[in-house]
Amino acid sequence: MAVPAPDLAVLRQLGERVRPLSAAAERVLPVPEALAGLLPLGGLGRGTTVATAGSAASSLALALAGPATMAGSWCAIVGVADLGLLAAAELGVDLGRTLVVADPGPAGWAPTVASLLDAVEVVLVRPGHAITPTTRRRLVARARDRGSVLVHVGGRVTVWAEAPDLTVTAGASRWEGIGEGHGRLRARQVEVAVAGRRGADRPRRASLWLPGPDGRIALASPAPSAATGEPATPAALREVG
Amino acid sequence: MAGADVPTRTLVVHAPDWPVLAAGPEPSAALVVVRANRVVAASMAARGAGVEVGLRRREAQRRCPHVEVVDHDPARDARAFEPVAASLDALTPGVEVAVPGTLAFATRGPSRYFGGDEALAGRVAQTVSDALHGRWPVRVGVADGAFAALLAARAAHPRGGPARVVAPGEGAAFLAPHPVDALLEVLEVPELVDVWRRLGLRTLGRVAHLPRGEVVSRFGPAGAAAHRLASGLDLRPLAIRRPAPELAVGCELDPPVERVDRAAFAAKALADELHARLGADGLACTQVLVEAQTERGEVLARRWRHEGALDAGAVADRVRWQLEGWLTSSGARPRAGLVQLRLVPVEVVAARGRQLGFWGGETRIDERVWRAVARLQAQLGADAVTVPEVRGGRGPGERVVQVPVATVDLTQARPAARLDAVAEPWPGRVPPPAPATVPHEPELVAVVDAEGREVRVSGRAEVSAPPAVVHRRGRPPAEVTAWAGPWPVDERWWDRTRHRRRARFQVVDEEGGALLLAVEGGRWWIEAVYD
Numbered sequence: 160m161a162v163p164a165p166d167l168a169v170l171r172q173l174g175e176r177v178r179p180l181s182a183a184a185e186r187v188l189p190v191p192e193a194l195a196g197l198l199p200l201g202g203l204g205r206g207t208t209v210a211t212a213g214s215a216a217s218s219l220a221l222a223l224a225g226p227a228t229m230a231g232s233w234c235a236i237v238g239v240a241d242l243g244l245l246a247a248a249e250l251g252v253d254l255g256r257t258l259v260v261a262d263p264g265p266a267g268w269a270p271t272v273a274s275l276l277d278a279v280e281v282v283l284v285r286p287g288h289a290i291t292p293t294t295r296r297r298l299v300a301r302a303r304d305r306g307s308v309l310v311h312v313g314g315r316v317t318v319w320a321e322a323p324d325l326t327v328t329a330g331a332s333r334w335e336g337i338g339e340g341h342g343r344l345r346a347r348q349v350e351v352a353v354a355g356r357r358g359a360d361r362p363r364r365a366s367l368w369l370p371g372p373d374g375r376i377a378l379a380s381p382a383p384s385a386a387t388g389e390p391a392t393p394a395a396l397r398e399v400g
Numbered sequence: 401m402a403g404a405d406v407p408t409r410t411l412v413v414h415a416p417d418w419p420v421l422a423a424g425p426e427p428s429a430a431l432v433v434v435r436a437n438r439v440v441a442a443s444m445a446a447r448g449a450g451v452e453v454g455l456r457r458r459e460a461q462r463r464c465p466h467v468e469v470v471d472h473d474p475a476r477d478a479r480a481f482e483p484v485a486a487s488l489d490a491l492t493p494g495v496e497v498a499v500p501g502t503l504a505f506a507t508r509g510p511s512r513y514f515g516g517d518e519a520l521a522g523r524v525a526q527t528v529s530d531a532l533h534g535r536w537p538v539r540v541g542v543a544d545g546a547f548a549a550l551l552a553a554r555a556a557h558p559r560g561g562p563a564r565v566v567a568p569g570e571g572a573a574f575l576a577p578h579p580v581d582a583l584l585e586v587l588e589v590p591e592l593v594d595v596w597r598r599l600g601l602r603t604l605g606r607v608a609h610l611p612r613g614e615v616v617s618r619f620g621p622a623g624a625a626a627h628r629l630a631s632g633l634d635l636r637p638l639a640i641r642r643p644a645p646e647l648a649v650g651c652e653l654d655p656p657v658e659r660v661d662r663a664a665f666a667a668k669a670l671a672d673e674l675h676a677r678l679g680a681d682g683l684a685c686t687q688v689l690v691e692a693q694t695e696r697g698e699v700l701a702r703r704w705r706h707e708g709a710l711d712a713g714a715v716a717d718r719v720r721w722q723l724e725g726w727l728t729s730s731g732a733r734p735r736a737g738l739v740q741l742r743l744v745p746v747e748v749v750a751a752r753g754r755q756l757g758f759w760g761g762e763t764r765i766d767e768r769v770w771r772a773v774a775r776l777q778a779q780l781g782a783d784a785v786t787v788p789e790v791r792g793g794r795g796p797g798e799r800v801v802q803v804p805v806a807t808v809d810l811t812q813a814r815p816a817a818r819l820d821a822v823a824e825p826w827p828g829r830v831p832p833p834a835p836a837t838v839p840h841e842p843e844l845v846a847v848v849d850a851e852g853r854e855v856r857v858s859g860r861a862e863v864s865a866p867p868a869v870v871h872r873r874g875r876p877p878a879e880v881t882a883w884a885g886p887w888p889v890d891e892r893w894w895d896r897t898r899h900r901r902r903a904r905f906q907v908v909d910e911e912g913g914a915l916l917l918a919v920e921g922g923r924w925w926i927e928a929v930y931d
Binding site for chain 2: 214215216217218221233240241242243244245246247248249250253254255257258259260261262263264267270271274275277278279313331332333334337338339340341342343344345346347349370374
């Protein structure tokens with residue numbers, strides 16, 4: 160019996176379609192829909208490390224952590240004392256499942272992060288001091304072991320001895336709603352690029368509303384690789400007044 | 401197993417407020433044991449001062465100022481309880497520990513041997529009381545089924561003798577007047593009990609009266625289990641299987657183990673292995689036998705059971721507690737190090753994913769969270785760990801405040817952490833979206849116009865010239881491409897010393913970086929960064 164040659168395009172399409180499903184909630188924490196398409200697993204892979212960088216690093220980190228907390232996971236913020244928690248709530252983080260250790264001190268930093276990696280799903284950090292390779296390895300191993308996600312929020316990623324599994328970088332931002340002496344900041348479009356190891360070696364990018372005019376995170380334009388069609392959020396919805 | 405659905409006649413020994421005895425040397429002292437900031441056990445003296453189980457730590461301290469507060473430690477409870485369990489080994493081989501402070505066994509054999517339930521109960525009460533040197537009240541209940549026996553034990557009053565025996569066949573009638581909350585003694589079904597209470601099903605009798613099929617279809621497996629208990633039936637004969645012997649797991653300990661931490665390490669690995677093996681067969685364990693052998697050939701064994709299913713972590717905990725009990729017991733046993741450790745699943749049920757989630761699920765995660773919190777509080781200080789709460793205010797930094805975790809109850813939903821917690825609008829507040837970085841220390845900057853002159857804001861909120869460049873220390877000057885403001889803030893104008901009068905601006909530079917600036921008395925600083 161002749162076996163018909165597999166239609167690779169169809170197979171790839173099918174694979175693409177089943178991918179997020181096979182990455183069941185057990186292994187992947189949910190992220191905003193607009194970001195899911197950029198991440199190789201369609202979410203935050205449990206046990207991985209992620210860094211955010213660029214002009215919207217803090218917003219990106221909060222946005223990434225948000226849906227997981229809404230789904231019942233806990234989030235901890237260690238040593239990022241100036242992170243805006245009002246913004247966190249607006250970007251979808253459930254403050255009812257958020258713990259903050261504002262200043263654990265240089266000596267207490269690593270044990271604190273380790274303890275929290277044991278207990279909560281997402282730990283946001285921005286170490287203010289250099290991390291020894293041993294400490295880093297231990298924390299990364301702890302995250303992998305416990306299935307939690309270590310997120311480095313902006314700042315100098317070089318304090319880590321080696322690159323994280325994923326780096327989510329915000330490129331140029333464009334603000335809407337503000338003019339020269341009038342209006343106010345209403346919405347921001349930002350170019351987001353995702354690069355890293357483990358299936359993310361080919362960088363993916365997209366333009367994102369962070370947040371959009373309606374306060375939500377949305378795709379402003381699809382990824383350039385599939386760049387056709389119009390922007391996801393119509394800009395005509397701008398509010399006046 | 402017997403085919404008929406008849407509850408096993410069971411004897412329960414219950415030592416009320418066991419964690420207190422385990423923690424406190426002096427029975428007359430005022431002492432409470434707390435977990436996650438809630439009182440889980442209180443001594444008689446503390447109860448006399450109005451302290452109840454479930455109170456917050458601070459409330460308990462308010463009611464009873466001299467009360468000693470001790471953190472809950474299940475291992476300590478188990479360690480203290482092991483001599484009690486061991487004292488009954490002479491009476492029956494089938495002692496099963498449910499939690500430290502409560503144990504159970506089937507009375508069929510021992511009752512016949514000692515001449516009836518009453519005689520057995522009296523004997524058990526005496527034995528246990530002796531093991532505790534009479535320091536603590538002990539209650540014994542005998543009834544059809546472990547649940548009824550536990551309630552009988554709770555109902556036993558010292559003045560009426562330490563034992564309460566419910567005659568065979570009268571289990572359901574005995575249970576009927578008890579409130580539905582009694583189900584929480586053995587099942588973790590707070591939502592279900594709450595719903596039933598609000599539906600007017602306030603007693604177990606009312607619940608038992610409902611048609612079984614209806615309860616199952618409306619309330620699922622949890623409802624079915626609760627209904628069985630309320631009806632005076634055992635939970636377990638439902639689907640209990642005696643597992644195949646090859647499911648037992650064991651390991652050699654070489655060199656022999658005398659220290660608890662090493663033993664606990666082995667226990668964890670064994671528990672995981674057991675869990676994996678059972679899981680591969682779609683089973684969950686409801687009763688586990690912990691067996692250890694010493695260098696001298698002594699065999700120690702103790703059964704632990706749970707009305708729900710024991711997951712890997714729960715088994716590991718129980719094994720560790722048991723090992724602590726053995727290795728640190730004052731009864732001078734064992735006389736040598738442990739050379740072998742075995743876990744035998746005595747009873748298993750078909751594992752149902754949903755039911756497991758129901759047993760642990762989210763609450764277990766939350767338990768992990770507060771354990772970590774307690775650890776961090778011990779390391780860094782009580783106020784080092786905080787949780788955000790939403791408040792009224794205008795500035796981005798004012799609208800969310802940090803509250804020490806010690807002052808809130810993490811195990812419950814906190815409405816104060818929701819954005820809509822503050823409903824009334826604050827005129828003049830900074831509009832959304834909120835900035836993602838709000839520095840605690842204001843960073844002073846210089847804001848100049850196109851000619852390089854400092855931008856000033858008049859008392860009537862007029863700008864001297866449009867801001868053109870923001871100079872931040874250590875950074876190249878940022879050219880302003882868009883800006884908005886000034887938004888005057890006139891706060892506490894009624895209070896001369898705390899009166900503040902300033903103006904806010906939003907500025908965007910050519911790279912899209914946006915800042916929230918404030919100016920007061922000619923000084924500019926960065927209030928927040930939209931990064």
